[in-house]
Amino acid sequence: MTPDALLDEIAADLAPRGATAGAMFGKRALKAHGKAFACLKGDLLAFRLGDGTPAHTDALALTGAELFDPSGKHRPFKDWVAIPAAHAETWPHYAETALDSLTD
Structure with missing residues (x-):
């Protein structure tokens, strides 16, 4: 499944x-309550998980994961982790976690 198709599937599941x-x-991004919580950049799907949270730490430990730098100018968002498509099976979990964090 392509990253775009998986993002569509996650969007439908969380609608x-x-x-x-x-x-x-x-x-392309996913939003709720007026705030973005996931953003697709190439084959990376980034999630707003909150700097220092267990989910943030776990996501950043995945091979190839990195802090999300949407501009590519070495100014990453500390609250966001970009997870490569190699770990796409984790994307739905992190999307739900990011969405949950918006309502905390």
């Missing part, structure tokens, strides 16, 4: 919880 497809920095 009953108020998630909608949108854009962030010209990239």
Whole structure:
């Protein structure tokens, strides 16, 4: 499954919880309550997990994961972790976790 198709699937699964497809920095994103919580950049799906949270630490430990740098100018968002498609099976879990964090 392509990253775009998986993002569509995640969006559909989270729609009953108020998630909608949108854009962030010209990239496809998932939003809820007026805030983005996931953003697709190439084959990386980034999630707003909150710096220092267990989910953030776990996601960053995945091979190839990195802090999300949407501009590519070495100014990463500390709250966001970009997870490569090699770990796409984890994307739904982190999408749910990121969505949950918006309502905490």
